[in-house]
Amino acid sequence: MLAQVDPADGPARSHADGVAGSALAAHEYRIGELAREAGITVRTLRYYRERRLLPPPRREGRIGWYSQAHLDRLRVIGQLVDRGHTLGGIGELLSAWEQGYDLADLLGFERAMTARWSDEVSVPVTVAELSALLGGQLTDEVLQEAIGLGYLDVDGDRVRISGRLLDTVTVLVREGIPLPAILAAARELQAGLDTIASLFLDLVLTQVPGRRDGAPAPDEITRLAQAFERLRPIAQVALDAEFARAMDRRARVTYGEFIRLLSARDHRSVGPHAGPEEGAGEPGPSSGPAAAE
Numbered sequence: 001m002l003a004q005v006d007p008a009d010g011p012a013r014s015h016a017d018g019v020a021g022s023a024l025a026a027h028e029y030r031i032g033e034l035a036r037e038a039g040i041t042v043r044t045l046r047y048y049r050e051r052r053l054l055p056p057p058r059r060e061g062r063i064g065w066y067s068q069a070h071l072d073r074l075r076v077i078g079q080l081v082d083r084g085h086t087l088g089g090i091g092e093l094l095s096a097w098e099q100g101y102d103l104a105d106l107l108g109f110e111r112a113m114t115a116r117w118s119d120e121v122s123v124p125v126t127v128a129e130l131s132a133l134l135g136g137q138l139t140d141e142v143l144q145e146a147i148g149l150g151y152l153d154v155d156g157d158r159v160r161i162s163g164r165l166l167d168t169v170t171v172l173v174r175e176g177i178p179l180p181a182i183l184a185a186a187r188e189l190q191a192g193l194d195t196i197a198s199l200f201l202d203l204v205l206t207q208v209p210g211r212r213d214g215a216p217a218p219d220e221i222t223r224l225a226q227a228f229e230r231l232r233p234i235a236q237v238a239l240d241a242e243f244a245r246a247m248d249r250r251a252r253v254t255y256g257e258f259i260r261l262l263s264a265r266d267h268r269s270v271g272p273h274a275g276p277e278e279g280a281g282e283p284g285p286s287s288g289p290a291a292a293e
Helices: 019-024 031-038 042-050 068-082 087-098 103-114 127-133 140-148 163-174 179-207 218-270
Strands: 058-060 063-065 122-126 153-155 158-162
Touching: 031 042, 031 068, 042 068, 068 087, 087 103, 103 218, 122 127, 122 163, 127 158, 127 163, 140 179, 158 163, 163 179, 179 218
Parallel strands: none
Antiparallel strands: 058 063, 122 158, 153 158
């Protein structure tokens, strides 16, 4: 049955059993009956039709007859909605299914790709408590920026923040780094890490199937999902190693720039006329006892 789309329940029903055979179905439904069997309202069913999630019924005059395949499809849609899929995303999944991709494989691939990478647990704090921890620098503008960057989630009269992130920012603020400067650096860091994440995902998607473009074949979906699960820890190790190497390179360069800055500052402070004159305190050629000889 199409409704059995969970990877743990086995493969989904073949698309060959789809709506194309609806006219041969043993039992057909009027729209009200179909809605009741699917556990939805007639209005919702019609909306799915408008969104082209459900093929049109077989017509006899002005009466539309829906088949078991329509009911199976509605149950699939209901399961996908329960999983949190948008109707647009459901439409894409159903289109892929109609092209020969197995829904169970697609959902397994989704799980492999979108499983959370972080096990971080957020902690709730009031805005006043957070402001106190951050030295009173949490203005409304800074608060909204932090929310926009995804570092804070509003939860009633509190905000939720990663415990490790809170510890890190608190240390930086105590070292005298302004909170707005920390957020500015965080914005650039997010952009850079998004680029790195895209590089990794594209590498797996294009190179594991052995192609640089085009959609993978239906029988490659499971292999892709398995590759993502195997490569997750490798990606984290590679990122840590490359970040350490980058810090080694940049630290040397930045140190050199810093020393040159100090050297230039020292020259500016001395200047062409600064300090004692050469020979100061010694008698010149026209003064002292020698001049009287």
